[in-house]
Amino acid sequence: MKFKSLKTMVVSAAVVASVSMAGSAMAKVEGDTITLGSSISLTGKYATNGLHTTRGYDYAIKVINEAGGVKVGGKTYKLAVKYYDDESTPARGAQLAERLIQQDGVEFMLGPYSSGMTKAIAPVSEKFGVPMVEAEGASRSLFTQGYKYLFAVLSTSEQYLSTTIELAAQTTDNPSEIKVAMAFENDPFSLDVREGVVDAAKKYGMKIVIDDKLPADLSDMSATLTKVKALRPDVLIVSGHSKGAATAARQLEEMKVSVPIIGMTHCEAAKIQEKFPKAAQGIMCATQWVEGIPKRDSMFGSASDWNEGFKAEYPSYSSVPYQSAQASAAVLVWKEAFEAANSFDKDAVRDAISAIEMETFYGDIKFSAAGNNIAKPMFMRQIDANGNYNLVVTADDMQFPRKAGY
Amino acid sequence: MLDNLQLLFVWAPVMNVQMILDGVFVGAVFALSAYGLALVWGVMNVKNLAQGDFVIMGGYIAYALFHPLHGMGLPTWVIIPILIVVAMAMMFVFGHIVYQLIIKRVIDQDMFTSLLATFGLSLLMQQVINLIFGPEVQIIDSELPILTAFDSFVTIPTVKIVSLVMAMALAVVVVIFMKTSRTGQAIRATAQDPRAARVLGIDTDRVYAFTFSLNAAICGAAGVLVSMIWVIQPFYGIVYSVRSFCDGGGAGQFAGGDRDGVRPRSY
Structure with a gap:
């Protein structure tokens, strides 16, 4: 009996060790793919905007990959996102963020939908020193906590x-x-x-x-x-x-x-x-954004170009929600940061994000020391x-x- | 709060009329789903946490059928009864399937088993509806006129009146059915004492199956009315589940009180 339980313990330990080793080796940058992670509301009360957000992420990734991807250290990488459904529940979001980082080895994150969810996830990414570029958490209380790894492309909610x-x-x-x-x-x-x-x-x-x-x-x-x-x-x-x-x-x-x-x-x-x-x-x-603003970038073109491209990809929209536009802008920030850092070191990329100052189809992006975008007005x-x-x-x-x- | 009271009784007492009317309209629809819950709880001792999701599913059936029927040129006052009948029929069949697959296995188990089983069913239904219809908030615009009174201070959408009438008619039909039909009597007998009912030749398994299916059908009808009056979304079911539980105690007496046994058992 004792022998049997010892054997069970050894097998369990081996399984746990192999799973955690496999986990840490997964995702982040594998082969020619950079995997971003996002815990997002695909179900629950924020599901509608969670969907708009994932579509914005997916569209940006499609455009960036079709345009050649991200160039780091002389090599070209494709972008991908690993999603988990946080069920619009903050506690679940925090759990999944930890899972993305610890089990899936994700080192670069895209934000969830809503300030409440971002509030739950930011302490996790901060704890592990994983930079997160978010597009849907506008509460100003997010930017008074002294977070160093949280960056938001949108204007604050007040x-x-x-x-x-x-x-x-x-x-x-x-x-x-x-x-x-x-x-x-x-x-x-x-x-x-x-x-x-x-x-x-x-x-x-x-x-x-x-x-x-x-x-x-x-x-x-x-x-x-x-x-x-x-x-x-x-x-x-x-x-x-x-x-x-x-x-x-x-x-x-x-x-x-x-x-x-x-x-x-x-x-x-x-x-x-x-x-x-x-x-x-x-x-x-x-x-947060209108398709008529006179802003542009080299990836998506003008604001109206992005709008037309997004509508062509998702024809069900008669008027594109700004949640999708800012989600695409967050992905663009990642591309710029990787290329500026020319590295996949988390801190180097984090520093590159904080130094970003650019014009995009979504508007100007420049982060304050607190991480919010101070270059773009509301409309x-x-x-x-x-x-x-x-x-x-x-x-x-x-x-x-x-x-x-x- | 004092401001609100002052508003109600001093500044604009006519607001009370609007409040009371809103309460009646809201209550009528909630009473329907609460009655179904009380039925299942009282007869089968199953606490159905998926009650609200049955309501939402009925709403989505109405949402899927309204526009094709409207496109055929049918007026709204004809479409609403059709939607109610179709939703009830579809939900009755759905309820029967759910009973055979899940509920049948938890009737004799303890309270937590039925809670867990129906909670799981609730999650499953939410996700399937989300997959089919997407997470967006949906509505049915009945295009029926909105009546006004007291210099437009009180408004009464005709669709709410229609819903109230439908809810009342449905409730009366269900009560008459429970009191006069053989099946209704069998349901009440089973609720009072399942063992005695079995001894007297009542097939309680069939009674349970029918009761659960009837509950699903009632929820389907409530869902049609909800989609006409408010908004529906795959994850709104919990609201109706909670309110059904709150209203369930009173609704159980609807069919005749303690004597009939069709009311939630207390623990």
């Missing part, structure tokens, strides 16, 4: 809807008379968006008449909208990822809510212009009667007051 307040202030001589109603999901991203809006409203002395947290399942916000009808605010701000945008659009129409300015996040990702064309009319949507667009998104720079560019189609 900038998302503060522009709506700025635009509202431009519509009157006395901005302090403006009444603001707000409804936010209770997650790091949306609460950061809220902070930005509150700061902007305070700056103009505006009165916040509704400050609601959306219900956790985001399937019903009729109570908030009933209050909106009673208090008649001048500005309504909603942020709750794709689910929040879809629910808000559906119920705005059902309840015939009329507010002069409505600002929202994730309009494109929820495709509100297609699914709720009447309600979507006149809604102001925060976006605001308004949906017109035909479902098109039109760039709004000043109040003169927007339809005011909003004329809904219901």
Whole structure:
């Protein structure tokens, strides 16, 4: 019996050792392939945007590989990504990030979707000194932790809807008379968006008449909208990822809510212009990127070139969500960093990322010491009667007051 | 909170009308799935954690069929009953298959076995729906008019009224079925005492299979209404599962209270 258990222990130890050795030898840079790792939401409440993100990653990798790949040390490498589904659960995301690094030997990571997931994964990549270029975690709280290996290509979330307040202030001589109603999901991203809006409203002395947290399942916000009808605010701000945008659009129409300015996040990702064309009319949507910006790079061409190429690859999109564009930009950062470092040493590549200063189809990219992109502004667009998104720079560019189609 | 109360009772008391109406509409749909859950819980002692996913699956059946039917030129008020009947039929068959494959094996097991089995079923259904339809939030736009009252302060989408009527009609049919039909009586007898029911010649296995299938069909109907009123997504099922559990206790009495035995057993 003793002999048998000893034998079992030896076999188990041998299996564990061989698995861990095989694991450490796998992935990262093998042959002519550089494997990036990403724990991403393919299921769960962030699945919609997880899909947009993986498509952005995949499209960029396809274009870069077709253009010859990445040149390091005189040799050409192809890019690939190893995905795991984090089920939109932070704890699972952290587990999978550890698995990518420890078992699969991944040394270069692409980010997950959402600030909450990034918040869970960043400590793991930081612990192992693995650089992570992320494209979907905008919460500013990510960049106050002193992380050295976290880089984000997107603007931080407090900038998302503060522009709506700025635009509202431009519509009157006395901005302090403006009444603001707000409804936010209770997650790091949306609460950061809220902070930005509150700061902007305070700056103009505006009165916040509704400050609601959306219900956790985001399937019903009729109570908030009933209050909106009673208090008649001048500005309504909603942020709750794709689910929040879809629910808000559906119920705005059902309840015939009329507010002069409505600002929202994730309009494109929820495709509100297609699914709720009447309600979507006149809604102001925060976006990290627009296809009309005069920016370009040598890999994807101009912003509109990337847009056309992406639509050709995924024809189901009538309007491409910015989540996909920034995901592609993150992959481009990796290419530039590898080539600038001319090495696969993690720290050398990390230093190369932090020194990056470049123009891309997505906008300018330059990282602060905290890791966020400080070279790119946020944009605001308004949906017109035909479902098109039109760039709004000043109040003169927007339809005011909003004329809904219901 | 005080602001909200002030708003309700002082500034805009008419808001109460909207709130009550919303509550009735929401409650009617939740009551349907809760009733199905109470049925399965009470009769079979199975806590179905996949209840909400049955609802979502019904919603996706409606989503898949609505546009082809709409394209044939059928008006919405004709399409909705068709969708309910088709979704109920499809979900009944699906429920029967699930019963034979999974539920049958956990009925006599302890509570955690049925919880684990139905939790696994829930995950499987979510992933399959995700694979087929994708993770995007979907809706059905019934294009029915929206009624207004009190100077447009209160709005009532016609589709919600239709849903309420459908939910009530369905509930009445189920209650009558449970009280008057032989199968309904067999279900109630089995719920009261399965052993005695078997002694008296009731094939309890068939009763269980029928009960679970009926629950799936009821959820299918609720799903059709959900897709018309709110939004559906493969992973929204948990919301309806939780609410069904919350409402289940009351819904169990719907068919006649303790006497009939069709209510969740307490532990």
